[in-house]
Amino acid sequence: MLIGGEWVPSLSGEWADVVSPGRRGVVLARVPEGTEADADRAVQAAQAAFPAWAKLHFSQRQKALLKIADALEARVEDLAVLTAADTGNALRTQARPEANTLVNLFRYFGGVAGEFKGTVLPAGDDQLQYTRREPLGVVAGILPWNSPLMIAGMKTPAALAAGNTLVLKTAEDAPLTILLLAEICNEFLPPGVLNVVTGRGHVIGEALVTHPGVHKVSFTGSTRVGIGVGEKAAKRLAHVSLELGGKSPNIVFPDACTSELIDETATGVLTAMRFTRQGQSCTAGSRLFVHADVYDAFLEKLTEKVRALKVGDPLDEATDMGSIINQKQYDQVVNYIKDGKSQPNVRVLLDGEDFTADDLDGFYQGPTILAGVGNDWRVAQEEIFGPVLVAIPWTDRDDVIAMANDSTYGLAAYVWSQDLTAALDTANRIESGWVQVNQGGGQVIGQAYGGYKMSGIGREFSIEGAIEAFTQTKQINVKLNV
Ligand code: NAD
Numbered sequence: 001m002l003i004g005g006e007w008v009p010s011l012s013g014e015w016a017d018v019v020s021p022g023r024r025g026v027v028l029a030r031v032p033e034g035t036e037a038d039a040d041r042a043v044q045a046a047q048a049a050f051p052a053w054a055k056l057h058f059s060q061r062q063k064a065l066l067k068i069a070d071a072l073e074a075r076v077e078d079l080a081v082l083t084a085a086d087t088g089n090a091l092r093t094q095a096r097p098e099a100n101t102l103v104n105l106f107r108y109f110g111g112v113a114g115e116f117k118g119t120v121l122p123a124g125d126d127q128l129q130y131t132r133r134e135p136l137g138v139v140a141g142i143l144p145w146n147s148p149l150m151i152a153g154m155k156t157p158a159a160l161a162a163g164n165t166l167v168l169k170t171a172e173d174a175p176l177t178i179l180l181l182a183e184i185c186n187e188f189l190p191p192g193v194l195n196v197v198t199g200r201g202h203v204i205g206e207a208l209v210t211h212p213g214v215h216k217v218s219f220t221g222s223t224r225v226g227i228g229v230g231e232k233a234a235k236r237l238a239h240v241s242l243e244l245g246g247k248s249p250n251i252v253f254p255d256a257c258t259s260e261l262i263d264e265t266a267t268g269v270l271t272a273m274r275f276t277r278q279g280q281s282c283t284a285g286s287r288l289f290v291h292a293d294v295y296d297a298f299l300e301k302l303t304e305k306v307r308a309l310k311v312g313d314p315l316d317e318a319t320d321m322g323s324i325i326n327q328k329q330y331d332q333v334v335n336y337i338k339d340g341k342s343q344p345n346v347r348v349l350l351d352g353e354d355f356t357a358d359d360l361d362g363f364y365q366g367p368t369i370l371a372g373v374g375n376d377w378r379v380a381q382e383e384i385f386g387p388v389l390v391a392i393p394w395t396d397r398d399d400v401i402a403m404a405n406d407s408t409y410g411l412a413a414y415v416w417s418q419d420l421t422a423a424l425d426t427a428n429r430i431e432s433g434w435v436q437v438n439q440g441g442g443q444v445i446g447q448a449y450g451g452y453k454m455s456g457i458g459r460e461f462s463i464e465g466a467i468e469a470f471t472q473t474k475q476i477n478v479k480l481n482v
Pocket of ligand 1: 142143144145146147151169170171172199200201202203204205206207209220221222223225226228229242243244245246281282283383385411451455456
Protein backbone atom coordinates (compact mmCIF):
# COMPACT_ATOMS: atom_id res chain seq x y z
CA MET A 1 0.00 0.00 0.00
CA LEU A 2 1.17 3.54 -0.57
CA ILE A 3 0.93 5.53 2.65
CA GLY A 4 2.74 8.83 3.17
CA GLY A 5 4.84 8.24 0.05
CA GLU A 6 6.14 4.87 1.32
CA TRP A 7 5.26 1.34 0.20
CA VAL A 8 4.11 -0.55 3.27
CA PRO A 9 2.51 -3.88 4.17
CA SER A 10 -0.54 -4.06 6.43
CA LEU A 11 0.15 -3.60 10.14
CA SER A 12 -1.67 -6.93 10.57
CA GLY A 13 1.00 -8.70 8.51
CA GLU A 14 -1.83 -10.37 6.52
CA TRP A 15 -1.86 -10.67 2.72
CA ALA A 16 -4.57 -11.53 0.22
CA ASP A 17 -4.16 -13.30 -3.13
CA VAL A 18 -5.27 -11.51 -6.27
CA VAL A 19 -6.68 -14.24 -8.50
CA SER A 20 -6.81 -14.04 -12.30
CA PRO A 21 -10.32 -13.86 -13.75
CA GLY A 22 -9.14 -15.21 -17.10
CA ARG A 23 -6.93 -18.08 -15.87
CA ARG A 24 -8.58 -20.06 -13.14
CA GLY A 25 -6.43 -20.67 -10.09
CA VAL A 26 -3.58 -18.40 -11.21
CA VAL A 27 -2.52 -15.99 -8.47
CA LEU A 28 -1.36 -12.77 -10.10
CA ALA A 29 -0.06 -11.08 -6.98
CA ARG A 30 -0.69 -10.68 -3.29
CA VAL A 31 -1.66 -7.43 -1.69
CA PRO A 32 -1.76 -6.33 1.95
CA GLU A 33 -4.96 -7.11 3.83
CA GLY A 34 -5.48 -3.58 5.19
CA THR A 35 -7.11 -3.06 8.58
CA GLU A 36 -8.65 -0.20 10.60
CA ALA A 37 -5.16 0.69 11.83
CA ASP A 38 -3.95 0.99 8.23
CA ALA A 39 -6.92 3.20 7.35
CA ASP A 40 -6.01 5.38 10.30
CA ARG A 41 -2.40 5.86 9.29
CA ALA A 42 -3.38 6.52 5.66
CA VAL A 43 -5.84 9.20 6.82
CA GLN A 44 -3.18 10.68 9.10
CA ALA A 45 -0.72 10.85 6.20
CA ALA A 46 -3.35 12.56 4.03
CA GLN A 47 -4.18 14.99 6.86
CA ALA A 48 -0.51 15.85 7.34
CA ALA A 49 -0.07 16.53 3.61
CA PHE A 50 -3.27 18.58 3.30
CA PRO A 51 -2.32 22.10 4.48
CA ALA A 52 0.69 22.47 2.18
CA TRP A 53 -1.09 20.95 -0.82
CA ALA A 54 -4.23 23.07 -0.30
CA LYS A 55 -2.35 26.33 -0.07
CA LEU A 56 -0.33 25.91 -3.28
CA HIS A 57 -1.05 28.20 -6.19
CA PHE A 58 -3.36 26.19 -8.43
CA SER A 59 -0.76 26.21 -11.18
CA GLN A 60 1.53 24.08 -9.00
CA ARG A 61 -1.13 21.41 -8.62
CA GLN A 62 -1.83 21.76 -12.33
CA LYS A 63 1.82 21.18 -13.14
CA ALA A 64 1.92 18.01 -11.07
CA LEU A 65 -1.29 16.63 -12.63
CA LEU A 66 -0.09 17.36 -16.16
CA LYS A 67 3.24 15.67 -15.46
CA ILE A 68 1.33 12.67 -14.14
CA ALA A 69 -0.78 12.66 -17.34
CA ASP A 70 2.41 12.52 -19.42
CA ALA A 71 3.90 9.78 -17.25
CA LEU A 72 0.68 7.76 -17.42
CA GLU A 73 0.63 8.18 -21.17
CA ALA A 74 4.17 6.81 -21.38
CA ARG A 75 3.01 3.73 -19.41
CA VAL A 76 -0.43 3.44 -20.97
CA GLU A 77 0.20 0.03 -22.49
CA ASP A 78 1.41 -1.34 -19.13
CA LEU A 79 -1.73 0.02 -17.51
CA ALA A 80 -3.88 -1.53 -20.24
CA VAL A 81 -2.24 -4.97 -20.03
CA LEU A 82 -2.51 -4.95 -16.25
CA THR A 83 -6.19 -3.96 -16.53
CA ALA A 84 -6.83 -6.93 -18.83
CA ALA A 85 -5.03 -9.33 -16.47
CA ASP A 86 -6.59 -7.96 -13.30
CA THR A 87 -10.20 -7.31 -14.38
CA GLY A 88 -10.70 -9.72 -17.30
CA ASN A 89 -11.64 -6.79 -19.57
CA ALA A 90 -10.41 -7.44 -23.10
CA LEU A 91 -7.25 -5.54 -24.00
CA ARG A 92 -8.33 -4.18 -27.39
CA THR A 93 -11.98 -3.38 -26.81
CA GLN A 94 -11.87 -2.28 -23.17
CA ALA A 95 -8.63 -2.19 -21.23
CA ARG A 96 -6.73 0.04 -23.65
CA PRO A 97 -9.54 2.61 -23.97
CA GLU A 98 -9.93 2.61 -20.17
CA ALA A 99 -6.23 3.35 -19.66
CA ASN A 100 -6.38 6.12 -22.25
CA THR A 101 -9.40 7.65 -20.52
CA LEU A 102 -7.38 7.78 -17.31
CA VAL A 103 -4.67 9.79 -19.07
CA ASN A 104 -7.26 12.16 -20.55
CA LEU A 105 -8.90 12.71 -17.18
CA PHE A 106 -5.62 13.72 -15.53
CA ARG A 107 -4.98 16.07 -18.43
CA TYR A 108 -8.48 17.54 -18.31
CA PHE A 109 -8.62 18.18 -14.55
CA GLY A 110 -5.00 19.39 -14.55
CA GLY A 111 -6.00 21.83 -17.29
CA VAL A 112 -9.02 23.20 -15.43
CA ALA A 113 -7.36 23.36 -12.00
CA GLY A 114 -7.80 27.15 -11.95
CA GLU A 115 -11.57 26.80 -12.32
CA PHE A 116 -12.09 25.73 -8.69
CA LYS A 117 -12.67 29.40 -7.92
CA GLY A 118 -15.18 31.64 -6.21
CA THR A 119 -17.19 34.75 -7.09
CA VAL A 120 -17.29 38.44 -6.17
CA LEU A 121 -20.61 40.17 -5.45
CA PRO A 122 -21.09 43.69 -6.91
CA ALA A 123 -21.80 45.06 -3.42
CA GLY A 124 -20.71 48.67 -3.73
CA ASP A 125 -17.31 50.28 -3.37
CA ASP A 126 -17.21 50.02 0.41
CA GLN A 127 -17.73 46.27 0.44
CA LEU A 128 -15.66 43.36 -0.76
CA GLN A 129 -17.94 40.32 -0.70
CA TYR A 130 -16.36 37.26 -2.19
CA THR A 131 -16.46 33.48 -2.03
CA ARG A 132 -13.65 30.97 -1.92
CA ARG A 133 -14.09 27.38 -3.08
CA GLU A 134 -12.01 25.67 -0.42
CA PRO A 135 -11.02 22.02 -0.56
CA LEU A 136 -12.85 19.69 1.81
CA GLY A 137 -9.75 18.06 3.31
CA VAL A 138 -9.17 14.32 3.12
CA VAL A 139 -11.26 12.49 0.51
CA ALA A 140 -11.72 8.70 0.69
CA GLY A 141 -12.27 7.25 -2.79
CA ILE A 142 -13.76 3.74 -2.71
CA LEU A 143 -13.47 1.86 -5.99
CA PRO A 144 -15.23 -1.11 -7.64
CA TRP A 145 -13.53 -3.80 -9.73
CA ASN A 146 -15.22 -3.39 -13.10
CA SER A 147 -13.12 -0.58 -14.57
CA PRO A 148 -10.91 0.58 -11.71
CA LEU A 149 -8.63 2.95 -13.63
CA MET A 150 -11.45 4.86 -15.27
CA ILE A 151 -13.30 5.24 -12.00
CA ALA A 152 -10.13 6.26 -10.14
CA GLY A 153 -9.70 8.77 -12.97
CA MET A 154 -13.17 10.18 -12.27
CA LYS A 155 -12.17 10.94 -8.67
CA THR A 156 -8.42 11.41 -8.27
CA PRO A 157 -7.39 14.31 -10.54
CA ALA A 158 -10.51 16.35 -9.72
CA ALA A 159 -10.12 15.89 -5.97
CA LEU A 160 -6.41 16.75 -6.15
CA ALA A 161 -6.87 19.74 -8.49
CA ALA A 162 -9.31 21.23 -5.96
CA GLY A 163 -6.62 20.96 -3.26
CA ASN A 164 -7.81 17.89 -1.36
CA THR A 165 -5.64 14.97 -0.36
CA LEU A 166 -6.83 11.46 -1.02
CA VAL A 167 -6.97 7.92 0.27
CA LEU A 168 -8.05 5.49 -2.46
CA LYS A 169 -9.33 2.07 -1.48
CA THR A 170 -9.02 -0.56 -4.19
CA ALA A 171 -11.60 -3.29 -4.83
CA GLU A 172 -10.61 -6.70 -3.44
CA ASP A 173 -10.89 -8.35 -6.86
CA ALA A 174 -8.93 -5.84 -8.97
CA PRO A 175 -6.42 -3.77 -7.00
CA LEU A 176 -3.35 -4.00 -9.22
CA THR A 177 -3.85 -1.18 -11.72
CA ILE A 178 -4.56 1.27 -8.91
CA LEU A 179 -1.26 0.33 -7.27
CA LEU A 180 0.55 1.01 -10.56
CA LEU A 181 -1.30 4.31 -10.87
CA ALA A 182 -0.14 5.18 -7.34
CA GLU A 183 3.45 4.28 -8.20
CA ILE A 184 3.39 6.66 -11.17
CA CYS A 185 1.64 9.49 -9.26
CA ASN A 186 4.05 9.13 -6.36
CA GLU A 187 6.93 10.43 -8.51
CA PHE A 188 5.20 13.78 -8.89
CA LEU A 189 3.23 14.36 -5.68
CA PRO A 190 4.41 15.27 -2.18
CA PRO A 191 4.20 12.31 0.25
CA GLY A 192 0.71 11.75 1.65
CA VAL A 193 -1.17 13.69 -1.05
CA LEU A 194 -2.28 10.42 -2.65
CA ASN A 195 -2.43 7.26 -0.55
CA VAL A 196 -3.68 3.88 -1.73
CA VAL A 197 -4.86 1.11 0.56
CA THR A 198 -5.95 -2.45 -0.19
CA GLY A 199 -8.21 -4.77 1.76
CA ARG A 200 -11.77 -5.78 2.41
CA GLY A 201 -14.72 -3.42 2.14
CA HIS A 202 -16.30 -4.13 5.50
CA VAL A 203 -12.91 -3.73 7.21
CA ILE A 204 -10.73 -1.00 5.75
CA GLY A 205 -13.48 0.47 3.55
CA GLU A 206 -15.80 0.92 6.50
CA ALA A 207 -12.93 2.26 8.62
CA LEU A 208 -12.44 5.04 6.06
CA VAL A 209 -16.16 5.83 5.88
CA THR A 210 -16.42 6.18 9.67
CA HIS A 211 -13.04 7.89 10.23
CA PRO A 212 -13.49 11.40 11.67
CA GLY A 213 -10.50 12.60 9.64
CA VAL A 214 -12.22 11.82 6.31
CA HIS A 215 -14.21 14.83 5.13
CA LYS A 216 -15.68 13.33 2.00
CA VAL A 217 -16.49 9.80 0.90
CA SER A 218 -16.57 9.34 -2.85
CA PHE A 219 -18.00 5.86 -3.38
CA THR A 220 -18.53 3.91 -6.59
CA GLY A 221 -20.06 0.46 -6.25
CA SER A 222 -23.31 -1.39 -5.71
CA THR A 223 -26.49 0.25 -4.49
CA ARG A 224 -26.67 -2.15 -1.55
CA VAL A 225 -23.24 -1.24 -0.19
CA GLY A 226 -23.67 2.41 -1.20
CA ILE A 227 -26.76 2.80 0.99
CA GLY A 228 -24.79 1.56 4.01
CA VAL A 229 -21.88 3.87 3.16
CA GLY A 230 -24.28 6.82 2.85
CA GLU A 231 -25.89 6.01 6.21
CA LYS A 232 -22.56 5.80 8.01
CA ALA A 233 -21.18 8.96 6.41
CA ALA A 234 -24.42 10.79 7.30
CA LYS A 235 -24.00 9.93 10.99
CA ARG A 236 -21.06 12.35 11.14
CA LEU A 237 -22.30 14.64 8.31
CA ALA A 238 -19.35 13.83 6.08
CA HIS A 239 -19.80 14.86 2.45
CA VAL A 240 -20.68 11.94 0.25
CA SER A 241 -21.08 11.09 -3.44
CA LEU A 242 -22.53 7.74 -4.44
CA GLU A 243 -22.16 6.35 -7.96
CA LEU A 244 -24.21 3.17 -7.83
CA GLY A 245 -25.90 0.54 -9.94
CA GLY A 246 -28.20 0.76 -12.95
CA LYS A 247 -30.67 -1.09 -15.16
CA SER A 248 -30.68 1.33 -18.05
CA PRO A 249 -33.20 1.32 -20.91
CA ASN A 250 -32.38 1.22 -24.63
CA ILE A 251 -35.44 2.45 -26.56
CA VAL A 252 -35.53 1.66 -30.27
CA PHE A 253 -38.00 3.49 -32.54
CA PRO A 254 -39.05 2.03 -35.92
CA ASP A 255 -37.34 4.84 -37.86
CA ALA A 256 -33.96 3.78 -36.43
CA CYS A 257 -34.43 0.41 -38.12
CA THR A 258 -34.79 1.31 -41.78
CA SER A 259 -32.70 -0.77 -44.16
CA GLU A 260 -30.05 1.99 -44.11
CA LEU A 261 -29.94 2.36 -40.32
CA ILE A 262 -30.69 -1.03 -38.79
CA ASP A 263 -27.07 -2.16 -38.85
CA GLU A 264 -25.78 1.01 -37.19
CA THR A 265 -28.52 0.93 -34.55
CA ALA A 266 -27.78 -2.71 -33.73
CA THR A 267 -24.06 -1.92 -33.35
CA GLY A 268 -24.97 1.01 -31.12
CA VAL A 269 -27.21 -1.13 -28.90
CA LEU A 270 -24.47 -3.76 -28.65
CA THR A 271 -22.07 -1.04 -27.48
CA ALA A 272 -24.60 0.51 -25.10
CA MET A 273 -25.19 -2.91 -23.52
CA ARG A 274 -21.43 -3.04 -22.82
CA PHE A 275 -21.28 -6.63 -24.09
CA THR A 276 -17.55 -6.14 -24.64
CA ARG A 277 -17.14 -5.49 -20.92
CA GLN A 278 -19.10 -8.67 -20.20
CA GLY A 279 -22.03 -6.39 -19.32
CA GLN A 280 -20.15 -5.46 -16.15
CA SER A 281 -20.93 -1.80 -16.40
CA CYS A 282 -23.19 0.38 -14.31
CA THR A 283 -24.35 2.17 -17.50
CA ALA A 284 -25.15 -1.02 -19.45
CA GLY A 285 -28.36 -0.54 -21.46
CA SER A 286 -29.59 -3.92 -20.28
CA ARG A 287 -33.33 -3.40 -20.84
CA LEU A 288 -34.03 -3.22 -24.57
CA PHE A 289 -37.41 -1.81 -25.62
CA VAL A 290 -37.99 -2.34 -29.35
CA HIS A 291 -41.05 -1.09 -31.22
CA ALA A 292 -43.33 -4.00 -32.15
CA ASP A 293 -43.20 -3.12 -35.88
CA VAL A 294 -39.45 -3.81 -36.02
CA TYR A 295 -39.09 -6.13 -33.01
CA ASP A 296 -38.30 -9.37 -34.85
CA ALA A 297 -36.16 -7.81 -37.58
CA PHE A 298 -34.12 -5.75 -35.15
CA LEU A 299 -33.55 -8.62 -32.71
CA GLU A 300 -32.47 -10.84 -35.59
CA LYS A 301 -29.88 -8.27 -36.69
CA LEU A 302 -28.70 -7.62 -33.13
CA THR A 303 -28.42 -11.33 -32.30
CA GLU A 304 -26.37 -11.93 -35.44
CA LYS A 305 -23.92 -9.20 -34.36
CA VAL A 306 -23.70 -10.25 -30.74
CA ARG A 307 -23.22 -13.90 -31.71
CA ALA A 308 -20.18 -12.85 -33.74
CA LEU A 309 -18.36 -11.45 -30.69
CA LYS A 310 -15.25 -13.42 -29.90
CA VAL A 311 -15.20 -14.41 -26.24
CA GLY A 312 -11.72 -15.23 -25.06
CA ASP A 313 -8.50 -14.49 -23.22
CA PRO A 314 -8.58 -10.81 -22.22
CA LEU A 315 -4.92 -10.47 -23.12
CA ASP A 316 -5.46 -11.68 -26.70
CA GLU A 317 -5.77 -8.84 -29.23
CA ALA A 318 -8.38 -10.84 -31.16
CA THR A 319 -10.75 -11.03 -28.18
CA ASP A 320 -13.87 -8.84 -28.14
CA MET A 321 -15.22 -9.94 -24.78
CA GLY A 322 -13.09 -11.16 -21.87
CA SER A 323 -13.91 -12.97 -18.67
CA ILE A 324 -16.25 -12.33 -15.77
CA ILE A 325 -14.43 -11.17 -12.65
CA ASN A 326 -14.86 -14.17 -10.33
CA GLN A 327 -16.80 -17.32 -9.49
CA LYS A 328 -19.36 -15.53 -7.33
CA GLN A 329 -20.27 -13.09 -10.07
CA TYR A 330 -20.26 -15.88 -12.66
CA ASP A 331 -22.68 -17.96 -10.57
CA GLN A 332 -24.92 -14.96 -10.05
CA VAL A 333 -25.13 -14.30 -13.78
CA VAL A 334 -25.91 -17.98 -14.49
CA ASN A 335 -28.68 -17.93 -11.87
CA TYR A 336 -30.27 -14.90 -13.51
CA ILE A 337 -30.13 -16.61 -16.92
CA LYS A 338 -31.77 -19.74 -15.49
CA ASP A 339 -34.43 -17.62 -13.83
CA GLY A 340 -35.14 -15.73 -17.08
CA LYS A 341 -35.25 -18.95 -19.12
CA SER A 342 -37.76 -20.50 -16.71
CA GLN A 343 -40.37 -17.75 -17.30
CA PRO A 344 -43.44 -18.49 -19.47
CA ASN A 345 -43.16 -17.65 -23.18
CA VAL A 346 -39.58 -16.40 -22.96
CA ARG A 347 -37.62 -16.77 -26.19
CA VAL A 348 -33.92 -17.46 -25.83
CA LEU A 349 -32.21 -15.82 -28.81
CA LEU A 350 -28.72 -16.38 -27.49
CA ASP A 351 -27.78 -18.51 -24.50
CA GLY A 352 -24.55 -17.63 -22.71
CA GLU A 353 -24.73 -20.91 -20.83
CA ASP A 354 -24.02 -22.72 -24.12
CA PHE A 355 -20.60 -21.12 -24.42
CA THR A 356 -17.68 -23.52 -24.20
CA ALA A 357 -14.05 -23.19 -25.19
CA ASP A 358 -11.61 -25.99 -24.54
CA ASP A 359 -8.56 -23.77 -24.54
CA LEU A 360 -9.90 -21.39 -21.91
CA ASP A 361 -10.03 -21.92 -18.18
CA GLY A 362 -11.47 -18.87 -16.48
CA PHE A 363 -14.85 -17.32 -15.79
CA TYR A 364 -15.93 -17.13 -19.42
CA GLN A 365 -19.48 -16.84 -20.54
CA GLY A 366 -21.17 -16.07 -23.81
CA PRO A 367 -23.64 -13.24 -24.26
CA THR A 368 -27.33 -13.92 -23.60
CA ILE A 369 -30.36 -12.29 -25.25
CA LEU A 370 -33.83 -13.07 -23.94
CA ALA A 371 -36.93 -11.92 -25.87
CA GLY A 372 -40.57 -11.74 -24.87
CA VAL A 373 -39.56 -10.60 -21.39
CA GLY A 374 -41.97 -8.87 -19.00
CA ASN A 375 -40.76 -5.59 -17.52
CA ASP A 376 -41.69 -6.90 -14.06
CA TRP A 377 -39.51 -10.02 -14.24
CA ARG A 378 -36.41 -10.17 -12.05
CA VAL A 379 -34.17 -10.18 -15.13
CA ALA A 380 -35.78 -6.89 -16.20
CA GLN A 381 -35.76 -5.20 -12.80
CA GLU A 382 -32.52 -6.27 -11.07
CA GLU A 383 -29.00 -5.32 -12.04
CA ILE A 384 -27.41 -8.54 -13.33
CA PHE A 385 -23.99 -6.98 -14.01
CA GLY A 386 -23.31 -9.59 -16.66
CA PRO A 387 -23.74 -10.06 -20.44
CA VAL A 388 -27.51 -10.56 -20.32
CA LEU A 389 -29.84 -8.38 -22.40
CA VAL A 390 -33.61 -8.59 -22.08
CA ALA A 391 -35.91 -7.42 -24.91
CA ILE A 392 -39.43 -6.06 -24.44
CA PRO A 393 -41.77 -4.91 -27.27
CA TRP A 394 -43.66 -1.59 -27.21
CA THR A 395 -46.18 0.25 -29.39
CA ASP A 396 -47.00 3.55 -27.68
CA ARG A 397 -44.44 6.24 -26.72
CA ASP A 398 -46.07 7.09 -23.41
CA ASP A 399 -46.16 3.41 -22.51
CA VAL A 400 -42.51 2.79 -23.29
CA ILE A 401 -41.43 5.84 -21.32
CA ALA A 402 -43.53 4.61 -18.39
CA MET A 403 -41.92 1.14 -18.68
CA ALA A 404 -38.43 2.66 -18.91
CA ASN A 405 -39.13 4.68 -15.76
CA ASP A 406 -40.60 1.69 -13.94
CA SER A 407 -37.29 0.94 -12.28
CA THR A 408 -35.66 1.71 -8.96
CA TYR A 409 -32.58 2.79 -10.92
CA GLY A 410 -31.93 5.86 -13.08
CA LEU A 411 -28.33 6.00 -14.24
CA ALA A 412 -28.23 6.00 -18.06
CA ALA A 413 -30.58 5.63 -21.04
CA TYR A 414 -30.29 5.29 -24.81
CA VAL A 415 -32.85 6.47 -27.38
CA TRP A 416 -32.66 5.43 -31.03
CA SER A 417 -34.74 7.55 -33.44
CA GLN A 418 -34.37 9.90 -36.40
CA ASP A 419 -37.40 11.92 -35.28
CA LEU A 420 -35.87 14.73 -33.24
CA THR A 421 -39.12 15.60 -31.48
CA ALA A 422 -39.82 12.01 -30.47
CA ALA A 423 -36.20 11.41 -29.42
CA LEU A 424 -35.89 14.56 -27.32
CA ASP A 425 -39.34 14.22 -25.78
CA THR A 426 -38.32 10.70 -24.71
CA ALA A 427 -34.89 11.86 -23.48
CA ASN A 428 -36.47 14.66 -21.46
CA ARG A 429 -39.03 12.40 -19.80
CA ILE A 430 -36.68 9.57 -18.85
CA GLU A 431 -35.72 9.53 -15.18
CA SER A 432 -31.99 9.04 -15.64
CA GLY A 433 -28.92 11.13 -15.01
CA TRP A 434 -27.55 10.59 -18.52
CA VAL A 435 -29.41 9.99 -21.80
CA GLN A 436 -27.75 9.41 -25.17
CA VAL A 437 -29.52 9.70 -28.52
CA ASN A 438 -28.36 7.51 -31.42
CA GLN A 439 -25.11 6.54 -29.75
CA GLY A 440 -24.07 4.14 -27.04
CA GLY A 441 -20.48 4.88 -26.05
CA GLY A 442 -18.99 5.72 -22.67
CA GLN A 443 -18.80 9.01 -20.81
CA VAL A 444 -16.93 11.79 -22.56
CA ILE A 445 -14.56 14.02 -20.64
CA GLY A 446 -16.25 17.08 -19.17
CA GLN A 447 -19.84 15.83 -19.32
CA ALA A 448 -22.10 15.60 -16.27
CA TYR A 449 -22.47 12.09 -14.91
CA GLY A 450 -24.38 10.56 -12.01
CA GLY A 451 -27.56 8.80 -11.04
CA TYR A 452 -31.20 9.55 -10.39
CA LYS A 453 -33.17 7.46 -7.88
CA MET A 454 -31.28 4.45 -6.45
CA SER A 455 -28.41 4.97 -8.91
CA GLY A 456 -26.81 7.51 -6.65
CA ILE A 457 -26.31 10.99 -5.33
CA GLY A 458 -23.91 13.65 -6.57
CA ARG A 459 -22.06 14.57 -9.75
CA GLU A 460 -18.26 14.58 -9.82
CA PHE A 461 -17.35 14.17 -13.46
CA SER A 462 -17.97 17.56 -15.10
CA ILE A 463 -16.09 20.64 -13.95
CA GLU A 464 -19.30 22.04 -12.37
CA GLY A 465 -19.89 18.68 -10.68
CA ALA A 466 -16.31 18.47 -9.47
CA ILE A 467 -16.44 21.99 -8.02
CA GLU A 468 -19.59 21.05 -6.08
CA ALA A 469 -18.27 17.65 -5.13
CA PHE A 470 -14.73 18.46 -4.02
CA THR A 471 -14.96 21.96 -2.50
CA GLN A 472 -17.01 23.87 0.04
CA THR A 473 -17.94 27.54 -0.25
CA LYS A 474 -16.75 30.17 2.16
CA GLN A 475 -18.29 33.66 1.93
CA ILE A 476 -16.11 36.55 3.12
CA ASN A 477 -17.60 40.05 3.56
CA VAL A 478 -15.23 42.95 4.13
CA LYS A 479 -16.06 46.57 5.01
CA LEU A 480 -13.67 48.89 3.18
CA ASN A 481 -13.04 52.45 4.39
CA VAL A 482 -13.55 54.37 1.15
P1 NAD B 1 -19.37 -3.28 -4.17
O1 NAD B 1 -20.41 -2.33 -3.69
O2 NAD B 1 -19.44 -4.68 -3.72
O3 NAD B 1 -17.92 -2.74 -3.75
C1 NAD B 1 -17.45 -1.49 -4.11
C2 NAD B 1 -16.34 -1.08 -3.16
O4 NAD B 1 -16.89 -0.90 -1.87
C3 NAD B 1 -15.23 -2.12 -3.01
O5 NAD B 1 -13.99 -1.45 -2.91
C4 NAD B 1 -15.59 -2.78 -1.69
O6 NAD B 1 -14.48 -3.33 -1.03
C5 NAD B 1 -16.13 -1.59 -0.92
N1 NAD B 1 -16.98 -1.94 0.22
C6 NAD B 1 -17.70 -3.08 0.42
N2 NAD B 1 -18.33 -3.03 1.62
C7 NAD B 1 -18.01 -1.83 2.17
C8 NAD B 1 -18.36 -1.18 3.39
N3 NAD B 1 -19.15 -1.78 4.29
N4 NAD B 1 -17.86 0.04 3.65
C9 NAD B 1 -17.06 0.65 2.75
N5 NAD B 1 -16.68 0.08 1.58
C10 NAD B 1 -17.16 -1.14 1.29
O7 NAD B 1 -19.40 -3.14 -5.76
P2 NAD B 1 -18.55 -3.99 -6.82
O8 NAD B 1 -19.11 -5.36 -6.85
O9 NAD B 1 -17.09 -3.79 -6.59
O10 NAD B 1 -18.91 -3.21 -8.18
C11 NAD B 1 -20.04 -3.49 -8.91
C12 NAD B 1 -21.13 -2.47 -8.61
O11 NAD B 1 -20.64 -1.16 -8.77
C13 NAD B 1 -22.31 -2.58 -9.55
O12 NAD B 1 -23.51 -2.45 -8.83
C14 NAD B 1 -22.13 -1.39 -10.48
O13 NAD B 1 -23.31 -0.94 -11.07
C15 NAD B 1 -21.53 -0.39 -9.57
N6 NAD B 1 -20.78 0.61 -10.35
C16 NAD B 1 -21.27 1.87 -10.45
C17 NAD B 1 -20.61 2.81 -11.22
C18 NAD B 1 -21.15 4.20 -11.40
O14 NAD B 1 -20.42 5.06 -11.89
N7 NAD B 1 -22.38 4.48 -11.04
C19 NAD B 1 -19.43 2.46 -11.86
C20 NAD B 1 -18.94 1.16 -11.71
C21 NAD B 1 -19.63 0.25 -10.94
